[in-house]
Amino acid sequence: MHIDILTLFPQMFDSPFGASIFKRAIDSKLVSVSLHNIRDHTHDKHRTVDDYAYGGGAGMILKPEPIFEAVAAIKATIKEGAEKLPVILLTPQGRRFCQEVAGELAGYSRLVLICGRYEGVDERVRQHLATDEISIGDYVLSGGELAAMVVVDAVVRLLPGVLGSAASAADDSHTSGLLEYPQYTRPPLYKGWSVPAVLLSGDHARIAKWRHEQAIQRTRQRRPELLEKIDLP
Numbered sequence: 200m201h202i203d204i205l206t207l208f209p210q211m212f213d214s215p216f217g218a219s220i221f222k223r224a225i226d227s228k229l230v231s232v233s234l235h236n237i238r239d240h241t242h243d244k245h246r247t248v249d250d251y252a253y254g255g256g257a258g259m260i261l262k263p264e265p266i267f268e269a270v271a272a273i274k275a276t277i278k279e280g281a282e283k284l285p286v287i288l289l290t291p292q293g294r295r296f297c298q299e300v301a302g303e304l305a306g307y308s309r310l311v312l313i314c315g316r317y318e319g320v321d322e323r324v325r326q327h328l329a330t331d332e333i334s335i336g337d338y339v340l341s342g343g344e345l346a347a348m349v350v351v352d353a354v355v356r357l358l359p360g361v362l363g364s365a366a367s368a369a370d371d372s373h374t375s376g377l378l379e380y381p382q383y384t385r386p387p388l389y390k391g392w393s394v395p396a397v398l399l400s401g402d403h404a405r406i407a408k409w410r411h412e413q414a415i416q417r418t419r420q421r422r423p424e425l426l427e428k429i430d431l432p
């Protein structure tokens with residue numbers, strides 16, 4: 200998969216992409232990421248990317264031209280299917296990101312992510328350039344960059360070959376639709392707190408049953424709305 204990210208702060212991506220699973224995924228050529236500075240697509244002396252809102256109001260709005268031109272420059276390098284390229288705007292007004300959306304995005308061979316900033320982006324970007332608008336949650340960030348990193352992380356780890364063991368993604372919380380069951384590692388007794396005996400029993404059927412019950416109980420207590428979405432066996 201190739202991911203193009205449009206941002207005013209490309210440096211923000213240096214540490215996350217230089218670490219952990221990204222680095223391995225990028226080094227192994229399963230993923231490539233290109234960062235594009237929106238400011239490089241301005242033409243005036245001051246490299247202006249924002250302007251006042253028509254109609255007034257506090258705060259600046261991202262101008263359409265540099266964003267349209269940055270996406271056009273990406274599309275110009277694509278041999279076929281440029282008209283179908285997913286172009287995703289990250290804003291608090293988008294459709295809510297979740298594991299299902301991550302799976303959907305993991306099915307594309309390329310993605311373009313646009314990181315909004317300031318008080319907003321000119322509506323024509325949303326209407327005539329973006330093919331999708333995603334929000335990672337109901338809070339306001341100072342820019343779309345952190346949201347883009349969340350999306351990239353959740354999508355990249357679903358790509359075949361990115362995670363060490365193939366089993367791990369399918370086993371995840373939110374793939375089953377249930378929250379994760381309690382997990383323990385050694386020592387079996389720590390500060391007087393013991394690991395549940397069933398986990399030390401070696402009885403794999405009993406362990407699986409216990410974990411499933413714990414997952415359901417935890418989901419009912421913490422996220423009851425998730426239970427309505429799934430068919431329990």
Ligand code: JDE
Nearest residue numbers: 290315319320334335336339340342343
């Ligand atoms: C993404 N969930 C939250 C924020 C913004 C007031 C101040 C700022 C036009 O694009 C944006 C993008 C962002 C950053 O993204 C998020 C986000 N998922 O906050 C604003 C809006 N109103 C605008």
